[in-house]
Amino acid sequence: MERTPGQSEPVPDDILEQYQDLVTGCVDVLPSGGLLQRLVQARREGRPIRAKLGVDPTAPDIHFGHTVVLRKLAQYQAHGHIAVLIIGDYTAKVGDPSGRAKTRPQLSDEEIAANATTYMEQAGTVLDMDKVELVRNSDWLGPLRMDEVLRLTAVTTVARMLERDDFSKRYSAQEPISMVEFMYPLLQGYDSVAVRADIELGGTDQTFNLLMGRTVMEAYGLPAQCIMTVPLLAGLDGVQKMSKSYGNYVGVDDQPADMFGKIMSIPDELMVTYWTLLTGAGHREIEDVQARLTSGEYHPAVAKRDLAERLTTLYHGAEQAAAARAAFDRLFKEKERPSDVPEMPLPGDAVVDGRVWLPRLLAALGLVASNGEGRRLIQQGGVRLDDAVIKDPGADLAPEELYGAVLQAGKRQFVKIVR
């Protein structure tokens, strides 16, 4: 038993345990002690906590980086609280200035609607959508009257707005800051009023907006929400943030083998981070994994396989994940061919004068980008035909020799040539 500051009642152990799970992996929980107090208070009042997450449907697909905050929200669900998911179909049109060096381009209604649909589908891979309280902020932001808008703008000052990083940089760099961008944090804050949030989740880049929610709620006579921020997820390269444009991402709809393989390619140092942010595991499990890795009892190679299987299971089920693991081991550990080698017919343009020149064949099959690259690959010993390394870039074969043969380019590209 522990006591919260300023509170005479002891905190029940199960709430403390729950609290530990919820704050695991978070960067900030503000104000400090606020969440624990909320949990205790909610228990006393016999009600669940309302955890808010607002998402602007500005991008079509979601990847693991987006799931970090969704997992956190799902954790609230798992502990019996209410996940309030706000689709920011109205705020998407305003454009969040967070982390932006310039004003966001405005999206059309159609784009927003389409994005929202795929977003909700994909969010369903993480959240229990049947239990989510799903709302759209156009419902209350659309009908706002001007006097209400003015009341909202009066809750803060220009000086406070300019304090935030993105704005102050742009302001001092003499770059434009549109008035509508000042509105964004206020509208997001108004969302919190509309849904009566106890706590709002977001990425660290959202800190300013989340705090503004507190200001707005207080101005509307509500208790200010707590805020909880989760870190940006590092991509597969371990250096840059996970992002589609860096090509270092895992999509939630990636195929099992692909998903498993991508996870296997993360640097070792990232394992615990991924475990913490992506699996939804509780704090005890994370601490246990960490401890066993540190002591050397848990072999990193095994740990990474377990992690990859665990994550693949979340999106594809245990059976597919186990199959992906088995296939991976067959391919890399035992250096055997995968069981499902794709079959391709011999491309017609690979045959010249009745002969097939190997570099051209590789290019024609799409295994390399050009004849020259095929030539290099061969010289480097990266090409096998029926398990025999071919090192002569001049290799020239008759089509009959190729039918039924398995061509391997590099470690993981296999093609069976068929007639």
Added chain:
RNA sequence: GGGGGGGUGCCCGAGUGGCCAAAGGGAGCAGACUGUAAAUCUGUCGGCGCAGCCUACGGAGGUUCAAAUCCUCCCCCCCCCA
């Protein structure tokens, strides 16, 4: 309105007349090793059946035996002052 700095290969970035298909780094790819598609080391990294040729340094012309490098015009970015 005035002054200044830039645009180089997938990305960053050096190069100011020949030795430049262009240093260096990153990414990618391959090989070795291993515990995996980690880490590390080595190689490779425009195209072409390749000891040669072609295409390339924002775009178009020009000077020259020779231009990423010099000249002219154009396009685009950025900074400072007003």
